[in-house]
Amino acid sequence: MTAPVQTTSVLRAYSCLLVAVVCWGVEYPLMKRATAAVGFCGTGAVMFSISAVLLGLTLAGRRVFGRGERMPKAPGSGQRARLPIRTMLLVGVVGITVNVLGLWAVKLTRVVNVATLARADALFSLVLSAWVFGEPIGRRAWFFVPVMLGGIGLLTGFLLHPLEVGNPGDYLILASAFGVALNAYAIKKAVQSVSGLVVGCVNSTMIGLFFVILVACQSREVWQDVTAEAWAALVMLGVLAYLFFASYNTALRSIPVWKVRLVCLLIPVVAALTAWAWFGDRPSSVQVLGMGLILAGAAGIIVVRDCPVSPASSAGGKNAAETMESGRQICTG
Template sequence: MPFSRAQKADFLLLVVTLLAAISWMFSREAVLAMPPLLFMSLRFLLASFLLSLVALPQLAKLDVGQLWRCVRVGLVFGIAMSFWVLGLAFASHVGEGAFLTSLGVVLVPVIARVVFAESVPGSTWLALPVAVAGLALLSLEQGLHLEAGQLLFITAAAIFALYFNLNTRAANTIAIRRANGEIVEHTRIPALALTTVVLAVVGVVTGVLSLCFEPWQSALSDLTGTLIMWIVLSATVGTALRFLVQTYAQSLSLQSHGVVIMVLEPMWTALMAAAWFGEGMSTLQLLGCGLIFLSLLVNRWRAVRKLIRIG
């Protein structure tokens, strides 16, 4: 029985969650040995270069409007990734950071409502208090305030929600009504071209920030074979392959269960971090992460219920 476009998107996004989880391990190893923003710049520029080798025919066909849409997605994503990698550098717990970052999934419909005037399902308003309760439990061990790494992850999550919306709209043909009532159709941007440009912009954004705030000379002189391996693995597996598959999956269907499937990323990350770094979690941290995960499921309860019925 052939897969529908939505089912194919769901399967590919499941693959994305696994690629994203392993990418956390590669990135963590790298930022322990070099400036985080410099690492992100090298990672994304290398990934974009590799994709451009096969994306040239698609890139040559982009018009100015499509190119600007790609750049806009890349600028938002670049800012989000800057906060994320700084959070990773300051974080004391990788698995916990993955759960905090996954809050961006809950915020996707909220951002869609605020920025694009789309309707927000009632389940989202039920999910947000649960997510806040999870954050409270995560912060209790440090008193009544969040650590710097946690705040950076939360900020990244909010910006990731905007990126996810922009990326989905760029990867699909959409009709936009202007203020004068005129309806303008924006054609979809091919996944390979969109991913290539977006990754290049992220590389430039993080590179400029690194040039302003980080020491390059000592970092580049201290490059080792092992560190280069983490950069290459992050660029190929964790970036080029991951975001190409994600963008392609988002282009297949606007109505898939992708958001539900992507909440599996923090689960895989926590498990991999436990095996890779020997991390453990306190009872409060487990409860906090559990509530955050529950909020993600509540947020997409209709999709979860449909999946259960199919199963």
């Protein structure tokens, strides 16, 4: 792959990641309005069902117009690789679990705890990348982690008002955050073999069906007085979820998981700005400072190109040219 093609691919991946971050951030204020009208289960049922339908229609359209992706050939054989069905099912199961834990936790703990502890997924991703999945992490990247987490602390307020952790909901949020980090690796594995649209469609369909079943077991009275404004919010959530799944999965194909999850720390910034623009919830000067730190950290994470020194190169087992070439290969994406 030539350098210009690599650059284009990386830029496309980061563009998709930023689209996913914006979509996820805008979802939070809309979700607050939708859940007030139809509850969490109703919101999840409509939101993920619309997303699944749109993803399915997109896949059908790509197939009709000849833009569908072919399965890559399996290594060492001339046959096409099989669909990663087990991995995609795992993505769906973990997705359901993460949503259930998150919704359950919201009822048990404070909003500030949810907003803060949910960001632990970035730390879990770093730990999994460094010590489990072996993703190379640049030394300079570690500098930006406390910068972004400090920004999160100012934005959510827990640096000024210490968290009271110990509620069962807090542990549910941490479990949900770990599931988000773990699911990112499962998605990354799946999208190496099949389009991110397929993975997103399966994931969204499974989560949507789960919430539809929950809604079917509940009273239908809540749907009788739903306003047009609430329906508009629900439809908007479905469209945003569609864009998120398509963009997020595409980004994970080319960008390391730890970097994706750190950039996703921008989501609270987008949510705060959206709440300010739509509902007049103006952030304080301290929160604005927190946003600035998060933005600065995200910019540093995106542009960082410092790679860890490999044992072989530090031992003198490679010459300078070979070491530089291997460093370029590791740092791409």
